[in-house]
Amino acid sequence: MTLAPQPYLNTRVSAMSERLLTSDQIAALCELSLPDLAERFGLEALLDEQLDRRTKSRAVKQALINTLLDELRVLIRPMNATEAGLVLAWGRKYALFNLKTLLRGQLYELDQSEISANLYELPAHVRLPQQELFRAEGVLELLRKLEQGPYSLIARQGREVFEQKREPFALEAALDQRYYGEMVRRLLQVSNQDGNELKQLLGAVLDRVGLLWLLRFRFSYGLSPSETYYQLVPSVRLLHRDRLLRLVNLETFDEILAALPEPLTSRLAGSTSLMEVQRRLGGHVTDEARRTLANGQSGVARALAYLILREHGVLALFSIVQGQLLGLPRELIEIAVEVSEPNCPADSLADAA
Known part of the structure; x- marks a missing residue:
């Protein structure tokens, strides 16, 4: 359309x-x-x-996020590729939450079951390749694995910053910055009334x-x-x-x-x-x-x-x-x-x- x-x-x-x-x-x-x-x-x-209380809380939040992302998928169907890419970039914040959870697991050597318990199950249009990322040995390998696909720019910027500073704060700040920067990049590709x-x-x-x-x-x-x-x-x-x-x-x-x-x-x-x-x-x-x-x-x-x-x-x-x-x-x-x-x-x- x-x-x-x-x-x-x-x-x-x-x-x-x-x-x-x-x-x-x-x-x-x-x-x-x-x-x-x-x-x-x-x-x-x-x-x-x-x-238990924690499991109920997690299940409720998962259900509500799924509702939101299912509606996002419905709304992007009639959009052209540029428009859909921008709206998808907004929705990928939930994949970014998962990425941060996986990175913290690597940084603090957490058990995989503990990491899994804090990951959202996301639909295919915003999902990370989590099983492949689970097999990564360290933060840098995890980010390199993610450099193929829709999260390549976020992963590359995160890897470059972590290679320079080795600081968890700097890494997460770089991921957040790239997330919003990607939305700006896609926004500037939209023209006319939609863009305004x-x-x-x-x-x-x-x-x-x-x-x-x-x-x-x-x-x-x-x-x-x-x-x-x-x-x-x-x-x-x-x-x-x-x-x-x-x-x-x-x-x-x-x-x-x-x-x-x-x-x-x-x-x-x-x-x-x-x-x-x-x-x-x-x-x-x-x-x-x-x-x-x-x-x-x-x-x-x-x-x-x-x-x-x-x-x-x-x-x-x-x-x-x-x-x-x-x-x-x-x-x-x-x-x-x-x-x-x-x-x-x-x-x-x-x-x-």
């Missing part, structure tokens, strides 16, 4: 959008019991008394990632401006290369927030911690996705907006389930899924994804 506005894809996205959860619906889910949640969302593992709307949407995603990484690396990890700048991925929207270079050389958290362009300045005004910035930026991305879904003309951009919002919803559902499995009070669960405001100061050194 190459003709805008891609009527079939737009119709499919509109129909699937009925599955999205609103804030009010997420709040209502916080009041349901685990059996009620299991029945409503088909999460049979929650009702299996033979499974996708730049607005993915630009908001990249702005969020860039600012969180900048603040985390500078103030949580204590990296120098030059070391921090080297780790960043310039956005195609607000936090482009020149602006990141100016921001990274500022000395304080507050100075960086004050120097941001609109609408980020207004959105983050009064933020006192990295955790609060993360929460507000997450709202900025979901607002942009809702705007694209409601008003966009590009079927591809609307499909990606749907997937971003769908992921937000299924992760909120998982947080509700996880909170109940851990016996947390409802007030904390509501804060975790952002339907209630936290009433205590957030840790300014909190990790941000």
